[in-house]
Amino acid sequence: MQSRPYVAQRRERRAVIRAASAGLPAFDAGFLRDPYPAYRALREAGPLHWCEDFFQGAWLLTRHEDVERVLRDPRFSSQRTGGWVKRAEGLDAGHGGAYAMARAQGGLDRFQRLFSRAMVFLDAPDHTRLRRAMLGGFHPATIRALAPEIERLADEILDGLDGRQGFDFIETVARPLPSRVIGLLLGIDRADEAQFIAWSEELAVFIGAVRPEAEQLQRAQRSLMQLVRYFDALIETRRRAPGTDLLSRLVQAEEHGLVRTDGELLAQCAMLLFAGHETTRNLLGNGLFTLLSHPRQWAALCAQPDGIGAAVREVLRYDSPVQYTGRRVSREIELHGHTLRRGELVIALIGSANRDPARYTEPERFDITRGEGSHLAFGSGPHVCIGAGLSMLEADITLRALMRRWPGLRMIDAEPQWNGNAALRGLLRLPVRCGGAGPEGGVPESGAREKQQPAPELTPSSA
Ligand code: HEM
Numbered sequence: 528m529q530s531r532p533y534v535a536q537r538r539e540r541r542a543v544i545r546a547a548s549a550g551l552p553a554f555d556a557g558f559l560r561d562p563y564p565a566y567r568a569l570r571e572a573g574p575l576h577w578c579e580d581f582f583q584g585a586w587l588l589t590r591h592e593d594v595e596r597v598l599r600d601p602r603f604s605s606q607r608t609g610g611w612v613k614r615a616e617g618l619d620a621g622h623g624g625a626y627a628m629a630r631a632q633g634g635l636d637r638f639q640r641l642f643s644r645a646m647v648f649l650d651a652p653d654h655t656r657l658r659r660a661m662l663g664g665f666h667p668a669t670i671r672a673l674a675p676e677i678e679r680l681a682d683e684i685l686d687g688l689d690g691r692q693g694f695d696f697i698e699t700v701a702r703p704l705p706s707r708v709i710g711l712l713l714g715i716d717r718a719d720e721a722q723f724i725a726w727s728e729e730l731a732v733f734i735g736a737v738r739p740e741a742e743q744l745q746r747a748q749r750s751l752m753q754l755v756r757y758f759d760a761l762i763e764t765r766r767r768a769p770g771t772d773l774l775s776r777l778v779q780a781e782e783h784g785l786v787r788t789d790g791e792l793l794a795q796c797a798m799l800l801f802a803g804h805e806t807t808r809n810l811l812g813n814g815l816f817t818l819l820s821h822p823r824q825w826a827a828l829c830a831q832p833d834g835i836g837a838a839v840r841e842v843l844r845y846d847s848p849v850q851y852t853g854r855r856v857s858r859e860i861e862l863h864g865h866t867l868r869r870g871e872l873v874i875a876l877i878g879s880a881n882r883d884p885a886r887y888t889e890p891e892r893f894d895i896t897r898g899e900g901s902h903l904a905f906g907s908g909p910h911v912c913i914g915a916g917l918s919m920l921e922a923d924i925t926l927r928a929l930m931r932r933w934p935g936l937r938m939i940d941a942e943p944q945w946n947g948n949a950a951l952r953g954l955l956r957l958p959v960r961c962g963g964a965g966p967e968g969g970v971p972e973s974g975a976r977e978k979q980q981p982a983p984e985l986t987p988s989s990a
Contacts, residue, residue, distance in 0.1 A: 551578055554580045563891065577865075581872075582872055585873065589883075592885070594877060594907075595903060597875055602856070605647065605648055605910060606855060607854065645795060646661070655909070665917065670917050681704060693939060693960040695959075696811075700811065702808055710723070712773050714765075714770055719757070722757070724804070727750075727801055730797075731805040735949060761774065807848075812953050814842040816943060821893055822937075824894075832927050841895045841897055843902050843904035847903075849950065850951070852875055853873065853874050855872055855873070881904060887899050936959050938960075940957075943956075
């Protein structure tokens with residue numbers, strides 16, 4: 528139990544910090560639709576801010592250099608799931624004790640215990656051990672070998688749209704494809720796809736909410752428990768009859784002692800489903816939306832599809848599917864004139880870092896010929912995304928297939944509908960019209976944000 532003086536001290540410190548961080552932009556519905564003006568204001572106001580709106584108090588890091596450095600610094604720990612329980616307790620006042628009830632049922636603690644074993648929430652040496660167990664499944668050669676199968680899955684979905692005037696890209700393509708690919712990776716039956724998508728969405732809503740509702744927590748808990756039961760059964764089948772998929776690999780790693788038997792395997796499965804599904808959906812959605820909002824660049828790409836790799840990298844920089852990740856301060860650190868205390872949460876704003884003018888020329892401009900090196904969309908350091916190659920391959924294959932079939936593709940809605948998730952930024956809907964014409968006719972009916980400029984020339988150096 529914390530002593531009264533400690534609580535009083537903490538309150539006092541927060542008051543001091545709050546005063547120093549006055550005038551932050553509002554993290555409201557407008558922010559969830561378009562966070563970039565707020566990021567810009569934050570960056571211009573300084574590199575580090577204390578913000579009460581994020582998880583009941585967190586340090587926000589705004590600049591590219593700091594985000595990269597903190598993600599690589601072991602003094603900033605990845606063990607941060609304990610905060611979910613604390614955050615929920617703090618929020619109870621406004622929820623009539625719904626969190627306390629969830630806690631009493633043991634659900635929230637189980638939820639936290641399971642996720643705390645996922646490697647994304649661990650530090651060395653446990654993180655290193657689990658990452659080693661997982662790496663084989665994500666080796667570039669293993670991922671390349673999946674390409675024909677991913678092409679087949681993408682074609683199967685797009686063939687089903689032939690003859691249609693238009694379709695909602697999110698519902699018909701971006702939603703099912705990544706879950707089929709994860710299914711392929713883990714060797715999951717297609718019949719279970721709908722359940723999988725629903726569970727993953729409930730988890731994403733809770734994990735991505737800056738101030739989660741009790742209802743969101745309860746749904747996430749329910750989904751996680753169903754997911755656990757599902758994977759328990761699946762793991763049993765792999766023990767009896769191992770295959771060549773990632774799940775069989777992890778079961779074998781457990782048998783060889785590389786993965787512990789106390790629920791670690793289950794935690795990695797839940798993490799993979801969640802980490803690889805929502806993120807890639809949003810890369811596909813944000814990618815197509817941004818390209819169709821810039822019809823000249825879409826046209827240039829249709830004419831020279833080999834520029835697709837550079838275009839996907841620019842989408843990742845310009846509108847990152849993962850907008851931030853967190854770390855906990857493991858010991859007192861001085862940073863930009865502030866003392867960061869042990870246990871405090873640091874939010875590394877990837878979305879802001881990727882638009883930092885100190886790192887990129889005219890960062891608010893989308894430019895598929897940019898060629899200014901890497902972005903931080905996949906993080907950095909020991910936890911850098913293990914699925915980066917896979918998600919880029921999915922985006923490459925899907926966008927190429929779309930350009931081949933419908934170079935005249937255009938958007939229908941003027942106002943995109945964003946999902947309202949501060950961490951996992953993506954669209955709820957993206958209605959498109961197939962359009963018969965070539966790319967010249969590819970000006971969207973609405974929502975175009977590109978000024979009248981000549982189409983960019985794609986050169987090998989820009990890739
Ligand atoms: C566009 C798609 C994706 C984006 C933007 C993305 C982003 C990220 C980021 C930012 C991190 C670092 C988190 C941190 O440092 O706290 C990460 C880690 C991770 N990602 Fe991804 N991810 C994507 C796709 C995938 C896919 C397809 C998979 C797997 C199938 C995956 C699995 C993972 C895993 C397992 C980690 C944890 C790695 C570790 O802790 O060592 N991700 N991802």
